[in-house]
Amino acid sequence: MSGVLQDVRYGLRVLRRQPTFTAVAVLTLALGIGINAAMFSVVNAVLLRPLPFDDPGKLVAVHEGVPSLGFSKIPFAIPDLMLYEQGQKSFQGMAAYRNDNLELSGLGEPTRITAARVTASLFPLLGVQPILGRSFHDDEDRPGIAVVILGYGLWQSKYGGSRDVIGTTIRLDRIPYTVIGVMPRDFQFPLSGASSNNEPAQLWVPRAFTPADLSGWARFNDDVVARLKPGVTLAQARGEAEAMAQRILQAYPADLLRRFTNTKLVSVVDPLQAEVSGSVRPLLLLLQGAVGLVLLIACTNVALLLLSRASGRAREMAVRTALGAGRVRLLTQLLTESFLLASLGGALGLGLAIWFKTFLLKQVPAAITLPRVQVDAGVLIFTFSITFLAAIFFGLAPALHATRTGVREGMQEGGRSGTGSRTRHRVQGAFVIAEFGLALLLLVGAGLLLRTFEKLLDANPGFQPEKVLAMTVPLPQQAYPQANDVRNYYQRALLELSQLPGVVSVGGANDLPLNGNELDAVEVEGQNKSTTPAVRQTWVLGDYLRTMGIPLIRGRLFTPEDREGTQLVTVVSENMAKILWPIEDPIGKRILRGGADGQWLTVIGVVGDVPDGAMSSAPRPHCYSPYLQERDAAIAAADTLRSLQLAVRSRGNPDTVAAGVIDRLHRLDPALAISNVRTMQTEVNQSIAPQRFNAMLVGIYAGLALILALIGIYGVLAYMVMQQTHEMGIRMALGAQRHHIVALVVIGGMRLVLAGAAIGLVGAWGVTRLMQSLLYGIAPGDPLTFIVVTGLLSGAALLACYVPAMRAARIDPMSALHYE
Structure with a gap:
């Protein structure tokens, strides 16, 4: 125990003597550990923590x-x-x-x-x-x-x-x-x-x-x-x-x-x-994997710092070896210093985790409901574990390298070191290659998610959400016991709203685009029942289809004459028409909708497809029916048919008519609890919010990974320039031009970068296949994303290499020849 305490005290003195190195290493580790702990707090709450019920x-x-x-x-x-x-x-x-x-x-x-x-x-x-x-x-x-x-x-x-x-x-x-x-x-x-x-x-x-x-x-x-x-x-x-x-x-x-x-x-x-x-498991595992890669890159950076520092301590190691310290003793001391760095980084990282967890939860889309997320004992154990593993990861290789040097070699390395240590350069190069491979993998993933979000922004929702205000208007059964009571209120409401200044058209439906959940099986007259798909069913009132901007492709839309006591009619979506009547005209065809007491409906029109549930989901076959033709028993009993969504298309900003709309509805029934007043553009934005969240978070992680990787290549090349100052002085004294020196440094760095990029591309090609369920309109192996990301990474790395290269080119040959 006394030996351990002695190593700890000595390690703390060493770290205090090098405050810049210590601060950079601790902050780098804190960043990697902090975002991992924060992300794990969410994973723990959703995937790992037992449900709060008995057994x-x-x-x-x-x-x-x-x-x-x-x-x-x-x-x-x-x-x-x-x-x-x-x-x-x-x-x-x-x-x-x-x-x-x-x-x-x-x-x-x-x-x-x-x-x-x-x-x-x-x-x-x-x-x-x-x-x-x-x-x-x-x-x-x-x-x-x-x-x-x-x-x-x-x-x-x-x-x-x-x-x-x-x-x-x-x-x-x-x-x-x-x-x-x-x-x-x-x-x-x-x-x-x-x-x-x-x-x-x-x-x-x-x-x-x-x-x-x-x-x-x-x-x-x-x-x-x-x-x-x-x-x-x-x-x-x-x-x-x-x-x-x-x-x-x-x-x-x-x-x-x-x-x-x-x-x-x-x-x-x-x-x-x-x-x-189940629904959020793939996303959470992706995000936890992404922050895990950031931690690996952070550890690699700290390992590079330790390797660079090792040359300055070569004489110290040689002296201690000459005085009788064995390799195990030296390894213990160096690993103790690594554990001290990791502990400081872990403690600071825990504070960052609490802040980042709060930031993370604020970004979660409303569509994703999470249980209570907290930094509990499980998160503390996880943080301690990754801190321990990080210390081993970034500390072991530098410690093994530092203790491999013999006494004579160490004393020589402590003096003139113009040619540096080839072994150390090889180890540093391997770390840089790993850094850039991991960074490219993360950047490709972020690029795919960003392109998914871009595709969704450009996607056609199948309707025109601009200038449309929507709200839920429920009619309690106690106040509206009969179907006619329900119908009468909604018809009066649409009439009142249509007379408001600035209103173009109004309509109602049991559900709106991007929120459909009413599915039914249908039977087509004269066709095999086993080939009939499930369809989305929407009951519409007033001028709903025009209000939502769902385009008419053929036939006609509903009119006020399509009401109770007239021929039962329906309007179907384009994909439903293509599936059920691929080579026939759907107008005039009949389908049976409903359960045991189903009704035969005649198709009078075909309209455009509208996505179900979210912008990223494929449109289902869709069947629209006039609300006024629905049976009394269904309207009286079904919650969805007495809780319609009313839609109002305005000439300008829909928010400007919201107060007037609610006032008119309350004139008809002051006690109504009108809810969920929003614009349809807000609905579209919320529909793609999960993809925005994915792209933003993975983009942040990839950005951190890129910054750390660039710092790593810069640090390695700066160290190499310092170590090879004497050699470069000789080259320049023998006639080498400054651009030759720049090329020497840049080419050396870019070799490492391109080797890492090649490995990263292979890894990304395999790993991105696991992201298929999170993508929309783009393949996991999208060549444009791979090319652009590789180009951006290489360009940024080239700039990181150029700075130490220019420093090398400005070396004075005479000063370099006398450099120790």
Whole structure:
């Protein structure tokens, strides 16, 4: 122990004597360690930290799917869930849930909040209890029972954390609900990724299956979580799920079953943890890998600094060897100094990690919902581990090299060193090659992501988002119980809005471009059902298609005459027309849409394709139907059909008409909680925000890598010039011109750079294949990106080589000949 303390004290004295070297090395390491720790705090929270539930490894997400129709995973239909629960033997219990948007009133201004409708079995299944009050009883999970459990945030914001909240009443969709409990501060369910709606729930109400739910065959609306029985494996549960899917399909009503001819229904069982993190896993692993490369480059730079410093300590090592110090003793001392540098860098890096984590979280797009991210014990252990490994990585090679020199050689190297150490130059060259290889790999990845973002900026969204204002206008069932009430309000609303100054046109739909989630299977008259794709279904009102700027390709659009009691019509997207009628005119063709009680619709028009979900997603076949032709029962019961998105196209900036639009809507119903008022251009920007986030972060990491690599090549060449000053003086004394000296230095540096670039190109060619899912409109091996990045890297490296080369060219031959 005394020997270790002695080495530490001596190491600290050495580092204090060289403050510039110490500061540069510590800051370089702090940068690499800090961004790694910050990135790992996110990875740990999303991918590694166990879910905050009882025995989370036993929790699974259960889905249905119809792969032949493009549905690999979809929520459960309630009749299917009932059959699954009755027949399964793998689960201790199952619970259904779905998110809903409800109008909260009676606590100030009416607002829209996200509520989760959950079966009474959910909270016991997860092993969580309210911190105040109680959870739902089984007999409360039925229609007509209005009880609610508040989220911690809502309890604090609306009630100030008062414990007297239990038993009070709040109004949801204008129905009085009794508060029976408050959930813990960090409780969140549904979790991001485990639900078809990623908005965090602010309160929970009973799912309360209605008769319509229980008879809703093929209406896939509810997500399901289950807990495996003790001793049951995931593989066993998956095996049972396959059999259960076929049993469910056989129970379908005959008139619906015929539509599943040549179609397979499946049940999918996945760990809940994987379900939550699955969508962001590739991105997080990419970002963690990127910062890992930055740390490797930072360590390489510090190793280069240590190698450069080694020549100045050669005499010291030789003297200590002559006095009896063995190689192991010298290695121990040098590695102790490396560990001191790494420790200082790690401590400073931890502070940088806290700052960078905050910066990182501020950049996360709204579409990506993360759990609570913090620098916890796991992050501290990770930081300690990479600090230890970094010390070994950057300290071992210089230490081995420094202790390999003999006494005589060390004493000579401590004197005149005009030709320098060939071995040291070779080691330094290898480090520079590695630096540039890693930097190029990162730069190629950043270039591909940047080009993806550029492609999305230039992509045609299929509609004209400029000058369009949109908002959600929900009509609570308590206030609008009948379908005619709902229709009348929306028709009056569109009429009022169309009369506003500056308004060009108005329309409404159950969902808007880039936000579609209503999918349906259709049957084409006279065609084989097995070839029919799943289609996106949108019900539209007023002048919706013109308001959104979706172009008409052939046929006609809807008119006010396309209403209840007239021929049922539809407008289809161009890709749907090409898929279903590749060589025929689609106008006048008929499709069957819906479940067992489906309706035949006549195609009257074809419009342009619009992306689903995001700008980067391929457009699905799309079917538009007049809202006024939808059946009363569907409008009265379906949340999406009584919560339309209204769109207003203005002559100028759409924000200037927003106040007038909301005022007109409130004139018709002052209590309405109008929400999500935004421009469609904002929707487009948010749709490409994840790609912007990817490009920005990897670009930052690649920029840091490039700067470190350039510092590395500059430092090596500057050191080489210093070491070879005597040799260069001889060359110039023998007639070498200054441009010869410049060429000598630059060519020596560029050889290393190009060797590193060649290795980096090979690595990038393989690694970028893993980025395929993050790219849009560009191949992983895009030659333009590879050429441009290689050119930029080489150009920057050439400048870094030129500075020490010019310094070498200005050497005075006489002074150089006497240089020690």
